Amino acid sequence: xxxxxxxxxxxxxxxxxxxxxxxxxxxxxxxxxxxxxxxxxxxxxxxxxxxxxxxxxxxxxxxxxxxxxxxxxxxxxxxxxxxxxxxxxxxxxxxxxxxxxxxxxxxxxxxxxxxxxxxxxxxxxxxxxxxxxxxxxxxxxxxxxxxxxxxxxxxxxxxxxxxxxxxxxxxxxxxxxxxxxxxxxxxxxxxxxxxxxxxxxxxxxxxxxxxxxxxxx
Numbered sequence: 604x605x606x607x608x609x610x611x612x613x614x615x616x617x618x619x620x621x622x623x624x625x626x627x628x629x630x631x632x633x634x635x636x637x638x639x640x641x642x643x644x645x646x647x648x649x650x651x652x653x654x655x656x657x658x659x660x661x662x663x664x665x666x667x668x669x670x671x672x673x674x675x676x677x678x679x680x681x682x683x684x685x686x687x688x689x690x691x692x693x694x695x696x697x698x699x700x701x702x703x704x705x706x707x708x709x710x711x712x713x714x715x716x717x718x719x720x721x722x723x724x725x726x727x728x729x730x731x732x733x734x735x736x737x738x739x740x741x742x743x744x745x746x747x748x749x750x751x752x753x754x755x756x757x758x759x760x761x762x763x764x765x766x767x768x769x770x771x772x773x774x775x776x777x778x779x780x781x782x783x784x785x786x787x788x789x790x791x792x793x794x795x796x797x798x799x800x801x802x803x804x805x806x807x808x809x810x811x812x813x814x815x816x817x818x819x820x
Contacts, residue, residue: 610654610805613637615662619685621646621655630654632667634684647681647693654805658684659708659717664736666696666706666719668805676702676805678721680736696736701725704805705756708736709782710763718782720749720757720766729755729801731768733786749778749788755801761813773797775809775818 606626613620620637623630632646632653647653647667655667665684668676677698681691697703702724709718717736722729731754733747749757753771759780760767766778766788775797779789797820799808809820 610656612655612658612665614658614685615660621658621665621684623652623654625652632665632681646684647691654704656704656706656805657708660710664708666708668704668706671698674698674700676704678703678706678719697721697723697734699723699725702729705807707757707759709733709759710761711782718786720759722755722757722768728753728771731755731757731766733766733788735786745786747786747788750776750791753801754791756799756807756809758807758809758811760811760815765815767794767809767811767815767818769797769799769801769808771801773799773801775799777815 606624608622608624610623611620618637619634621634624633629650630652631648632655633643634646635643651669653667653669657666665681669679670676678696679693680696681693704722706719706721718733719736720733731750754768757766757768763782764780766780768776770776774793776791777794778791781787809818811818
């Protein structure tokens with residue numbers, strides 16, 4: 604059977620594409636140039652299934668989920684995804700008994716506070732959370748629950764001032780965000796009804812424009 608490829612993620616400069624492929628059995632991460640020139644490069648192969656979700660705005664980190672037999676789907680971070688293979692040493696961001704998927708780095712310039720939005724079923728259903736990301740520690744401090752009645756597929760507005768997600772009834776929701784030294788968020792509001800059917804998988808079904816006024820669904 605032909606290999607299946609999924610979860611495409613662009614590098615910030617648009618020069619590289621990371622994706623998952625099961626060509627060798629488990630879904631491993633690969634990278635190819637956007638122009639199609641040159642050979643594909645195995646980015647991360649370790650025998651566990653993985654799906655990439657986002658590349659940080661400064662290009663220094665890739666966040667992905669990997670399935671662990673003991674802790675289900677966990678979120679891991681791969682430093683320097685565009686660098687030499689020997690320098691890539693992945694580390695866990697969240698590894699709990701629950702499923703953590705759909706990690707998204709907050710936008711921002713180098714040196715700014717960095718946050719990760721994600722979905723987790725720790726409450727018994729998927730909700731959207733935000734936690735700070737530390738470059739030196741695997742254990743994030745503090746957690747903010749954005750959704751209150753279920754939610755998944757979080758995505759940031761390009762300026763980081765809104766966080767979108769899909770509610771269980773298919774509505775596209777938006778919460779105002781203030782992510783300076785202190786993280787603050789508003790009460791989520793429904794923007795409009797979509798035909799997106801929330802499912803317990805990690806695939807994103809929409810993408811916001813940079814200004815958050817239009818959506819590709």
